[in-house]
Amino acid sequence: MSGPDNSKPSSSVKLVLLGEAAVGKSSLVLRFVNNDFQENKEPTIGAAFLTQKCNLPSRTIKFEIWDTAGQERFASLAPMYYRNAQSALVVYDLTKPTSLTKAKHWVAELQRQASPGIVIALVGNKLDLGAITDDNGNSLRAISTEDAKSYAEDEGLLFFETSAKTGEGVKDVFEAIAGEIPESALKSRGAAGAGMGGGRREAEGVLGGAVDLAREGFGAKEGCAC
Numbered sequence: 001m002s003g004p005d006n007s008k009p010s011s012s013v014k015l016v017l018l019g020e021a022a023v024g025k026s027s028l029v030l031r032f033v034n035n036d037f038q039e040n041k042e043p044t045i046g047a048a049f050l051t052q053k054c055n056l057p058s059r060t061i062k063f064e065i066w067d068t069a070g071q072e073r074f075a076s077l078a079p080m081y082y083r084n085a086q087s088a089l090v091v092y093d094l095t096k097p098t099s100l101t102k103a104k105h106w107v108a109e110l111q112r113q114a115s116p117g118i119v120i121a122l123v124g125n126k127l128d129l130g131a132i133t134d135d136n137g138n139s140l141r142a143i144s145t146e147d148a149k150s151y152a153e154d155e156g157l158l159f160f161e162t163s164a165k166t167g168e169g170v171k172d173v174f175e176a177i178a179g180e181i182p183e184s185a186l187k188s189r190g191a192a193g194a195g196m197g198g199g200r201r202e203a204e205g206v207l208g209g210a211v212d213l214a215r216e217g218f219g220a221k222e223g224c225a226c
C-alpha cells in the first residue's frame, strides 16, 4: 500500500455492483471502503453510493461505486446505475448455484446494454464458507473455481474469488479493475462520469430518493484502499 501522491494524475471511474440478493455486494464494498464486515448486514434498498481511492504506480483512481439492491423488486432500477459505468463487479455466492445463473444474466445484460468497453469482473464471494464442510463431510462450496473461471474466460471477464468476511481477495478485484481501465476511457471521462461526484445531493436529485446513500455511514472518505 502506498500513500497519496499529489504529483500523480487522478481519474474517477464509475463502478457498479450487480448480483442476486445476499451474495455480499454491500459487504465487499464495506470491506474495500472501510475494511470492516457486518455478520447481519441488512439488504440494500435502491442503491448506495460510496467512493474509495486506489493508488496505482502511475495514477490514482477514485472509484465512484454504485452498490445496487439485489432483490428482484429493484431489478428495473439497474440500468440507471450501470449507465455510463466504466466497470462492473458481477457478484455470486460460491455456495449458491442460482446466484451464478443470475450473475450470467447480468453479464449478458451488461454486454448488450452497458457502455462498450466496460471492464467486468466476475466475483465469487463467501470463499470462507467454501472451506467449511457440513455434518456429512460435504463442502459448502457449490460452484467450482474451474467452472466459473472457464465461463469468465469465455466471456472475457476478470475473475476472482473473495471473502468479504476475511478480506481475502477483495483489494485484488479493485486493483485489477483499476489497472484494466484503458487510458483513453480515463481521458474521456468527462462524458462517462459526468455528474457522479455530487454524493447525496446529486443522487437524490437524479433518482428521486431511490438511493440508500451511505446509510451505514461509510460514505466518501480520504485515504486509499490499494
Ligand SMILES: Nc1nc2c(ncn2[C@@H]2O[C@H](COP(=O)(O)OP(=O)(O)OP(=O)(O)O)[C@@H](O)[C@H]2O)c(=O)[nH]1
Pocket (backbone or CB within 6 Å): 019, 020, 021, 022, 023, 024, 025, 026, 027, 028, 038, 039, 040, 041, 042, 043, 044, 045, 068, 069, 070, 071, 125, 126, 127, 128, 129, 162, 163, 164, 165, 166
Ligand atoms: N460468511 C460470509 N458471509 C458473508 C460474506 N459476504 C457477505 N456475507 C453475509 O451475507 C449476508 C448478505 O450480505 P450483503 O452484503 O448484505 O449482500 P448484498 O449482496 O449486498 O444483498 P442485497 O443488498 O440484498 O442485494 C450478510 O449477512 C453478510 O454478513 C462473506 O464473504 N462470507
Ligand SMILES: [Mg+2]
Pocket (backbone or CB within 6 Å): 025, 026, 027, 042, 043, 044, 067, 068, 069, 070
Ligand atoms: Mg446490499
